[in-house]
Amino acid sequence: MNSAAPPNDSVDAFRSRARDWLKENARVRDPDDAGSRRYDLAQAKEFQAALFDAGFAGIAWPKAYGGQGLGNAELLAFNEEARPYDLPTGAFMIGLGMCGPTVLDLGTDELKDRYLRPLLRGDEVWCQLFSEPGAGSDVAGLQTRAVRDGDTWVVNGQKVWTSGAQYSDYGILIARTDPDVPKHRGITMFVVDMHAPGVTVRPLRVMTGETPFNEVFFEDVRIPADHVVGQVNDGWQAAVVTLRHERISIGTSVRPKQNPLGFTALAEMATARGEAGDPLIRQDLVDLYVRERLLDLYGARMRQQAQAGIEPGARGSVAKLAGALLATGAAKVAARVAGPDAVAYDPADRDAAKLLTSMNGTPSSAIAGGTNEIQRNIIGERVLGLPKEPRLDTTLPFRDLKVGTQREGDK
Amino acid sequence: MKLVLTAEQEELRATVRRLLTEHAPMTRVREVAVDGHDYDRELWARLAELGVTALTVDEKHGGADAGNVELCVVAEELGRALAPVPFVSAAIAAAALTAAGDTAAGDLLAKIADGTAVAAVATADTADGVPAARRDGDRWTLDGTANLVLDGQFADQVIVVADDAVLLVDAAAPGLTRTALTSADPTRAVARLDFAGTPATALAAADPAAVRAAAARTAALVLAAEQAGGAAACLEATVDYAKIRLQFGRVIGSFQAVKHALADMYSESEQASAALRYAAWAADEDEDAADVAASLAKVACSEAYAHITAQMIQIHGGIGFTWEHDAHLYFKRARSSGALFGDPAHHRELLARRLGL
Numbered sequence: 001m002n003s004a005a006p007p008n009d010s011v012d013a014f015r016s017r018a019r020d021w022l023k024e025n026a027r028v029r030d031p032d033d034a035g036s037r038r039y040d041l042a043q044a045k046e047f048q049a050a051l052f053d054a055g056f057a058g059i060a061w062p063k064a065y066g067g068q069g070l071g072n073a074e075l076l077a078f079n080e081e082a083r084p085y086d087l088p089t090g091a092f093m094i095g096l097g098m099c100g101p102t103v104l105d106l107g108t109d110e111l112k113d114r115y116l117r118p119l120l121r122g123d124e125v126w127c128q129l130f131s132e133p134g135a136g137s138d139v140a141g142l143q144t145r146a147v148r149d150g151d152t153w154v155v156n157g158q159k160v161w162t163s164g165a166q167y168s169d170y171g172i173l174i175a176r177t178d179p180d181v182p183k184h185r186g187i188t189m190f191v192v193d194m195h196a197p198g199v200t201v202r203p204l205r206v207m208t209g210e211t212p213f214n215e216v217f218f219e220d221v222r223i224p225a226d227h228v229v230g231q232v233n234d235g236w237q238a239a240v241v242t243l244r245h246e247r248i249s250i251g252t253s254v255r256p257k258q259n260p261l262g263f264t265a266l267a268e269m270a271t272a273r274g275e276a277g278d279p280l281i282r283q284d285l286v287d288l289y290v291r292e293r294l295l296d297l298y299g300a301r302m303r304q305q306a307q308a309g310i311e312p313g314a315r316g317s318v319a320k321l322a323g324a325l326l327a328t329g330a331a332k333v334a335a336r337v338a339g340p341d342a343v344a345y346d347p348a349d350r351d352a353a354k355l356l357t358s359m360n361g362t363p364s365s366a367i368a369g370g371t372n373e374i375q376r377n378i379i380g381e382r383v384l385g386l387p388k389e390p391r392l393d394t395t396l397p398f399r400d401l402k403v404g405t406q407r408e409g410d411k
Numbered sequence: 412m413k414l415v416l417t418a419e420q421e422e423l424r425a426t427v428r429r430l431l432t433e434h435a436p437m438t439r440v441r442e443v444a445v446d447g448h449d450y451d452r453e454l455w456a457r458l459a460e461l462g463v464t465a466l467t468v469d470e471k472h473g474g475a476d477a478g479n480v481e482l483c484v485v486a487e488e489l490g491r492a493l494a495p496v497p498f499v500s501a502a503i504a505a506a507a508l509t510a511a512g513d514t515a516a517g518d519l520l521a522k523i524a525d526g527t528a529v530a531a532v533a534t535a536d537t538a539d540g541v542p543a544a545r546r547d548g549d550r551w552t553l554d555g556t557a558n559l560v561l562d563g564q565f566a567d568q569v570i571v572v573a574d575d576a577v578l579l580v581d582a583a584a585p586g587l588t589r590t591a592l593t594s595a596d597p598t599r600a601v602a603r604l605d606f607a608g609t610p611a612t613a614l615a616a617a618d619p620a621a622v623r624a625a626a627a628r629t630a631a632l633v634l635a636a637e638q639a640g641g642a643a644a645c646l647e648a649t650v651d652y653a654k655i656r657l658q659f660g661r662v663i664g665s666f667q668a669v670k671h672a673l674a675d676m677y678s679e680s681e682q683a684s685a686a687l688r689y690a691a692w693a694a695d696e697d698e699d700a701a702d703v704a705a706s707l708a709k710v711a712c713s714e715a716y717a718h719i720t721a722q723m724i725q726i727h728g729g730i731g732f733t734w735e736h737d738a739h740l741y742f743k744r745a746r747s748s749g750a751l752f753g754d755p756a757h758h759r760e761l762l763a764r765r766l767g768l
Binding site: 321 | 412413414415650653654661662664665666667670671673674675677678681682683685686688689707710711756759760762763766767768
């Protein structure tokens with residue numbers, strides 16, 4: 001169904017074709033609403049299929065697997081054109097941005113043939129199963145086991161922080177396949193059927209009261225041996241590939257501008273409440289403006305350097321860290337501006353509810369995607385060249401390692 | 412918006428850095444400024460020869476006709492070296508005199524460019540108070556005090572931006588008393604100038620408000636650049652030290668308490684330098700954004716430099732607190748520069764007004 005994408009289509013022509021299609025098929029973003037959560041999955045799948053059929057899915061993916069075979073220029077052009085629209089594609093982001101590209105890079109031809117096209121068309125939804133209760137910052141300390149039994153692997157264990165598991169059809173899973181070697185060398189990546197017997201998905205409620213994630217339990221779940229992604233016991237390298245795609249996916253996405261904890265929103269709120277003249281609030285707001293601008297300028301310079309051939313590399317961690325510190329600071333400013341409204345508000349006050357949810361959501365910015373402490377380690381070690389802390393976990397067999405919150409003997 | 416330097420600008424940086432490494436090592440800075448209470452006249456002559464004392468001055472007046480980006484590149488390097496030369500004063504004077512657009516201003520510009528004159532500037536933004544100007548026919552006189560005038564004790568000419576006139580005062584003019592102050596930053600010369608019926612030459616064509624604004628913007632920008640350069644130098648020195656200093660059998664940079672502190676310093680330094688690059692670009696290319704950008708850079712660079720120099724001492728430990736170590740010279744420069752030409756609270760207030768708060 002690539003008929004709409006003629007060969008030698010220039011970026012400009014592609015952009016204008018995307019603009020026309022979006023105008024015809026997508027809904028303009030409602031400034032009062034932050035996300036696309038109110039779309040149900042059936043609508044989302046219908047939209048993704050239409051996107052695929054029109055030639056706008058998998059823009060930079062090879063044509064052999066349903067992609068358009070174009071480059072990042074076209075991808076960015078589409079994302080920019082899509083900015084004013086509320087595309088109900090949230091459920092597919094992990095598949096499109098992380099799982100798909102990993103299978104594309106490391107999967108067998110059979111896996112690619114079987115899974116990539118339905119993923120791209122939104123017919124099948126994917127999730128990513130890496131984090132565990134005992135393996136957060138130290139993902140390689142994971143304890144979910146996969147044991148070979150004939151033509152299948154038998155999986156037991158628990159994953160956590162899995163977005164979209166409740167409606168996913170497949171997932172990429174990393175599990176321990178050899179506990180007798182150091183931890184990074186005994187992990188394997190699999191494609192797992194989320195509908196297989198023994199898979200249990202439970203919603204995970206977070207401190208905002210929302211349930212954006214899940215816990216996933218595996219009890220004697222069988223995975224065919226040909227569903228290994230990459231090589232057996234080489235799953236850590238595969239996970240690194242996935243995480244690299246995650247960063248690229250985040251880097252190329254165009255996020256909406258409205259942010260209830262941004263300078264613009266909080267300055268408007270302070271003005272509306274007659275508090276912009278309060279000297280403390282003024283300084284707070286300007287400080288927020290300064291931090292936002294610094295982060296923007298740092299990011300803009302990094303992009304200009306990348307265009308000039310200087311790859312961002314680990315310096316991306318500066319933006320991640322600064323973003324988390326900005327969000328944390330912004331929540332404090334919001335609390336000061338909101339004053340008593342941050343204590344209690346009328347149940348009908350949607351703005352107050354939204355603000356409180358955002359404020360309660362900020363601790364995640366300093367944890368998700370690598371904690372502030374991990375980012376500082378990355379900056380210290382990979383940017384500044386400082387030595388790592390002495391550690392045991394790279395040489396000891398996993399079996400002899402203390403991991404997670406377990407006491408010895410629990411393993 | 413351009414936030415990366417061209418190859419030519421990088422070459423300018425390398426040239427200035429080479430010159431400073433060769434002719435202005437810290438032993439020389441201490442000898443001339445800290446102990447000698449002078450500026451480095453030889454170095455200033457070399458910089459004039461290199462053509463960087465009047466970068467933004469047009470060629471007609473002997474300048475390099477370059478932009479604020481180049482000006483900031485040189486200021487960063489001088490800030491790294493704590494070079495005791497009247498560069499900041501020269502840059503502010505060039506901005507003020509160019510904005511004044513008067514023939515007499517042109518003559519002084521040419522002398523700044525060839526290094527034959529040192530100019531100091533006193534405006535309400537760059538000094539603590541300005542003298543009052545009085546006109547009697549064609550004669551102008553000044554009465555009062557301008558405190559905290561950079562390089563005031565070395566100046567051949569002082570540019571005074573009074574309420575209603577822009578004036579030039581000869582250093583040898585009667586009724587001008589110059590007192591070299593004990594500077595909290597021993598590598599930065601600061602003076603008090605007392606005027607008592609001091610004769611002055613008015614720059615008739617000049618608009619005082621425009622001259623004051625040009626001087627204020629350049630002052631914030633050039634000082635921010637010095638700070639960004641100093642912060643980067645201190646970060647590098649501290650990272651290097653953390654890689655060789657052994658305690659408890661390990662280099663201290665391997666401890667997360669130290670590593671994380673250095674990571675935060677790097678993060679601040681890089682963001683401040685991005686803000687500086689933007690402010691320099693805006694000063695050349697985006698008049699509408701230039702003042703906001705300059706204030707943003709002054710806030711970011713002042714705070715980053717203050718924090719990084721404090722952490723430099725902390726991470727060096729005892730040796731960092733000695734007179735012998737250079738950390739205190741940077742620390743004092745950071746404190747002093749943070750307070751000069753509008754401290755962060757002042758520039759935040761300017762931003763607040765421009766943002767409509």
